[in-house]
Amino acid sequence: MDGSEGPRVQASRAFARNLSEAFGLPVLLWDERWSTQSAEAALIGQDISRAKRAKAIDSHAAAIILQGAIDRLAGGVI
Numbered sequence: 001m002d003g004s005e006g007p008r009v010q011a012s013r014a015f016a017r018n019l020s021e022a023f024g025l026p027v028l029l030w031d032e033r034w035s036t037q038s039a040e041a042a043l044i045g046q047d048i049s050r051a052k053r054a055k056a057i058d059s060h061a062a063a064i065i066l067q068g069a070i071d072r073l074a075g076g077v078i
Helices: 007-023 035-045 050-073
Strands: none
Touching: 035 050
């Protein structure tokens, strides 16, 4: 969280580079560490019960990641 990149980030960047070269397509890298917390806050704001949040959290977090990627590709500010 201090901005430094560890071995996992380096491996992910290498994988993305290889994937992009292999298929000739751009690869968007996305830091998803805060997506679950954002989804949790949104569901709490909607007064969703804890049990229902547990069932829905992953799909909501994925939607947050996807929307952010779409916004980024469309030239929006993150």
